[in-house]
Amino acid sequence: DAGVIQSPRHEVTEMGQEVTLRCKPISGHDYLFWYRQTMMRGLELLIYFNNNVPIDDSGMPEDRFSAKMPNASFSTLKIQPSEPRDSAVYFCASSFLRATEQFFGPGTRLTVL
Amino acid sequence: AQKVTQAQTEISVVEKEDVTLDCVYETRDTTYYLFWYKQPPSGELVFLIRRNSFDEQNEISGRYSWNFQKSTSSFNFTITASQVVDSAVYFCALSEGSGSRLTFGEGTQLTVNP
Numbered sequence: 001d002a003g004v005i006q007s008p009r010h011e012v013t014e015m016g017q018e019v020t021l022r023c024k025p026i027s028g029h030d031y032l033f034w035y036r037q038t039m040m041r042g043l044e045l046l047i048y049f050n051n052n053v054p055i056d057d058s059g060m061p062e063d064r065f066s067a068k069m070p071n072a073s074f075s076t077l078k079i080q081p082s083e084p085r086d087s088a089v090y091f092c093a094s095s096f097l098r099a100t101e102q103f104f105g106p107g108t109r110l111t112v113l
Numbered sequence: 114a115q116k117v118t119q120a121q122t123e124i125s126v127v128e129k130e131d132v133t134l135d136c137v138y139e140t141r142d143t144t145y146y147l148f149w150y151k152q153p154p155s156g157e158l159v160f161l162i163r164r165n166s167f168d169e170q171n172e173i174s175g176r177y178s179w180n181f182q183k184s185t186s187s188f189n190f191t192i193t194a195s196q197v198v199d200s201a202v203y204f205c206a207l208s209e210g211s212g213s214r215l216t217f218g219e220g221t222q223l224t225v226n227p
Contacts, residue, residue, distance in 0.1 A: 104158035
């Protein structure tokens with residue numbers, strides 16, 4: 001079975017541009033998570049969905065960040081406008097049930113110049 | 114609020130040595146789950162183990178073993194006879210039973226030298 005799929009794997013953009021990261025969870029998983037990893041802050045949860053509904057978005061840093069899950073097999077994380085401090089690796093993960101193991105995608109390395 | 118502390122930032126060992134990675138957690142919940150993940154140099158996060166708060170039995174999987182002690186709020190990870198391929202960053206994580214939010218520790222960079 002395919003794991004969690006993320007695209008693009010690398011993104012380089014200029015400050016002020018809109019960035020859209022994409023994720024396809026493992027089929028049958030009801031939970032989807034977006035994480036950000038930086039040297040300074042480590043791994044931090046941004047938002048998670050259950051059955052396509054956002055449950056906890058308290059980790060979203062500011063209004064420039066938004067996430068959607070229009071169906072069970074697709075989610076996006078959008079940053080508009082992007083800033084250099086948004087540079088990080090963004091991971092998407094999915095799990096079958098609440099509090100079960102989360103399986104991570106390969107990540108998107110975002111660089112904002 | 115939940116918290117995970119991995120006090121060892123970096124550990125360096127020689128191949129075939131045993132190594133233990135420490136993890137201490139804080140939570141107010143009586144039901145919670147503990148995890149270990151491995152992040153090799155390639156960057157992906159690989160799930161290793163999940164433990165619930167009601168199961169204090171130690172777990173062994175090949176060269177890997179985990180020691181869960183509620184009395185000290187610790188969930189330590191031991192690699193026996195380490196190999197170069199074990200070199201990675203290892204993360205301990207906690208999820209409280211009331212939700213799905215995973216809180217990660219800072220990670221321990223393990224380097225196994227030949």
